[in-house]
Amino acid sequence: xxxxxxxxxxxxxxxxxxxxxxxxxxxxxxxxxxxxxxxxxxxxxxxxxxxxxxxxxxxxxxxxxxxxxxxxxxxxxxxxxxxxxxxxxxxxxxxxxxxxxxxxxxxxxxxxxxxxxxxxxxxxxxxxxxxxxxxxxxxxxxxxxxxxxxxxxxxxxxxxxxxxxxxxxxxxxxxxxxxxxxxxxxxxxxxxxxxxxxxxxxxxxxxxxxxxxxxxxxxxxxxxxxxxxxxxxxxxxxxxxxxxxxxxxxx
Amino acid sequence: xxxxxxxxxxxxxxxxxxxxxxxxxxxxxxxxxxxxxxxxxxxxxxxxxxxxxxxxxxxxxxxxxxxxxxxxxxxxxxxxxxxxxxxxxxxxxxxxxxxxxxxxxxxxxxxxxxxxxxxxxxxxxxxxxxxxxxxxxxxxxxxxxxxxxxxxxxxxxxxxxxxxxxxxxxxxxxxxxxxxxxxxxxxxxxxxxxxxxxxxxxxxxxxxxxxxxxxxxxxxxxxxxxxxxxxxxxxxxxxxxxxxxxxxxxx
DNA sequence: CCAAAAGTGTTGCCTCTACACCCATGC
DNA sequence: GCATGGGTGTAGAGGCAACACTTTTGG
Numbered sequence: 001x002x003x004x005x006x007x008x009x010x011x012x013x014x015x016x017x018x019x020x021x022x023x024x025x026x027x028x029x030x031x032x033x034x035x036x037x038x039x040x041x042x043x044x045x046x047x048x049x050x051x052x053x054x055x056x057x058x059x060x061x062x063x064x065x066x067x068x069x070x071x072x073x074x075x076x077x078x079x080x081x082x083x084x085x086x087x088x089x090x091x092x093x094x095x096x097x098x099x100x101x102x103x104x105x106x107x108x109x110x111x112x113x114x115x116x117x118x119x120x121x122x123x124x125x126x127x128x129x130x131x132x133x134x135x136x137x138x139x140x141x142x143x144x145x146x147x148x149x150x151x152x153x154x155x156x157x158x159x160x161x162x163x164x165x166x167x168x169x170x171x172x173x174x175x176x177x178x179x180x181x182x183x184x185x186x187x188x189x190x191x192x193x194x195x196x197x198x199x200x201x202x203x204x205x206x207x208x209x210x211x212x213x214x215x216x217x218x219x220x221x222x223x224x225x226x227x228x229x230x231x232x233x234x235x236x237x238x239x240x241x242x243x244x245x246x247x248x249x250x251x
Numbered sequence: 252x253x254x255x256x257x258x259x260x261x262x263x264x265x266x267x268x269x270x271x272x273x274x275x276x277x278x279x280x281x282x283x284x285x286x287x288x289x290x291x292x293x294x295x296x297x298x299x300x301x302x303x304x305x306x307x308x309x310x311x312x313x314x315x316x317x318x319x320x321x322x323x324x325x326x327x328x329x330x331x332x333x334x335x336x337x338x339x340x341x342x343x344x345x346x347x348x349x350x351x352x353x354x355x356x357x358x359x360x361x362x363x364x365x366x367x368x369x370x371x372x373x374x375x376x377x378x379x380x381x382x383x384x385x386x387x388x389x390x391x392x393x394x395x396x397x398x399x400x401x402x403x404x405x406x407x408x409x410x411x412x413x414x415x416x417x418x419x420x421x422x423x424x425x426x427x428x429x430x431x432x433x434x435x436x437x438x439x440x441x442x443x444x445x446x447x448x449x450x451x452x453x454x455x456x457x458x459x460x461x462x463x464x465x466x467x468x469x470x471x472x473x474x475x476x477x478x479x480x481x482x483x484x485x486x487x488x489x490x491x492x493x494x495x496x497x498x499x500x501x502x
Numbered sequence: 503c504c505a506a507a508a509g510t511g512t513t514g515c516c517t518c519t520a521c522a523c524c525c526a527t528g529c
Numbered sequence: 530g531c532a533t534g535g536g537t538g539t540a541g542a543g544g545c546a547a548c549a550c551t552t553t554t555g556g
Contacts, residue, residue: 017363018269018270019271020268054337060337060365061337063337081334083332084335086311086367087310087311088307088310114268114305183535200520201535202536202538206537222528223528224527224528224533224534224535225529225533226527226528226533226534227525227527227535228527230536434508435508435509436508451547451548453511453548454545457510475507476506476554477506477507477555478509478552479507479554480507481508
């Protein structure tokens with residue numbers, strides 16, 4: 001039975017804040033799919049989000065960065081607090097209780113916890129998915145094919161996606177989800193996936209280029225069996241300046 | 252020295268979640284001023300936001316409603332989670348430490364806490380400001396004249412106001428901040444105060460009435476020394492339908 | 503009668519959307 | 530050479546901001 005060791009995690013004796021955890025929705029984009037990183041608990045077929053408790057000597061944001069670093073190998077990731085899940089009985093549905101009993105010792109664990117939800121946007125190609133001490137497997141799942149998860153994690157993912165769609169109006173999130181160099185059709189497909197609707201390519205290009213934060217590179221991407229698209233990258237300085245002034249609307 | 256009693260609040264023995272608190276920015280609108288409710292600690296001149304710990308048997312949202320009810324006498328208030336303040340050293344600035352030493356016994360209290368920030372929008376005229384067991388006074392302050400507060404509460408207020416301005420684009424917040432019946436000039440002044448800029452009265456009326464959620468009453472407000480304005484009220488059904496469909500933009 | 507606030511329409515600009523054809527590439 | 534996806538311009542509609550005068554009221 002696992003979570004007792006959360007009380008003293010290996011390799012770090014810093015005590016933990018009790019009854020407070022965080023959950024991370026780590027999102028990547030690959031093959032025109034929005035994907036989320038999930039963990040499979042040891043010796044079970046049960047999946048859940050990465051997450052865990054917060055140490056007394058780290059900020060909540062730092063705890064989220066740490067969990068992300070441990071599961072993906074990446075530092076300095078885009079992270080966004082989006083909601084606090086503070087219901088008293090977050091996992092009281094009978095079918096969840098059944099599953100939890102198989103994994104956890106209720107004595108040790110059935111204490112209420114408040115969880116802070118973060119979503120992270122990462123470059124899929126740079127992630128090295130790594131399970132933790134309690135899980136056998138760490139894997140990407142297409143956001144449309146997520147299985148029934150432990151705890152209230154299916155709900156948490158839905159709330160995160162809604163927050164992400166909202167954020168898309170204020171901030172070009174492709175910056176975080178795509179590799180440094182990408183094509184406009186790739187960026188458009190990312191937007192279409194998140195918003196779950198088709199966009200007109202002419203209008204899309206006009207709008208995105210109009211933000212003035214993309215730089216067209218003097219090369220094209222070869223290798224597709226078709227006309228080769230231009231490569232672009234974000235102009236970091238202009239992107240950040242635009243963010244500060246709140247000029248990067250989309251809708 | 253006070254906060255030891257937070258460990259067992261009077262009139263309720265439900266145990267508390269340790270190291271987790273919430274802070275409420277309670278906002279009202281009066282005399283063309285946006286005002287926030289602050290508390291003055293017993294036998295001091297030090298002010299802070301209402302807030303406190305969460306009980307084991309209540310949800311975080313319910314705790315916020317409870318705190319609000321206790322300070323204002325109002326039930327069923329518009330409340331919005333807006334940020335989690337999770338730094339390790341939230342009150343480490345020297346000038347704050349000095350003040351805190353005068354009020355609290357450091358032995359009992361200098362434990363780290365994570366705080367969940369809520370803002371509440373209330374009808375000023377219905378509020379009955381009530382101090383709690385640790386404070387002498389509960390009073391409205393003009394948002395532009397807030398004194399130096401305990402803890403990191405000045406910072407929390409700034410973050411709340413920014414979140415409120417964002418929310419204004421998506422949701423007509425006058426619904427919560429004004430009495431049931433109000434005039435369009437009053438509503439406009441509320442918007443001008445929150446956004447901190449002048450708006451054109453013709454454009455403002457067109458836009459707000461265009462949302463289709465206001466109902467003009469067959470009476471005017473008498474008593475001003477000038478032309479009497481029409482009274483309006485929100486059409487609750489249309490307001491809520493519009494919210495669901497996300498049609499109530501402002502910007 | 504005067505001062506102060508409330509109420510109201512129009513115009514130009516700019517932004518958004520809708521829409522279709524040619525081009526480049528690898529096979 | 531052909532199938533596939535990439536790249537591009539224009540026209541119409543709708544929304545937004547700028548703008549000033551008349552009406553009402555109490556004093």
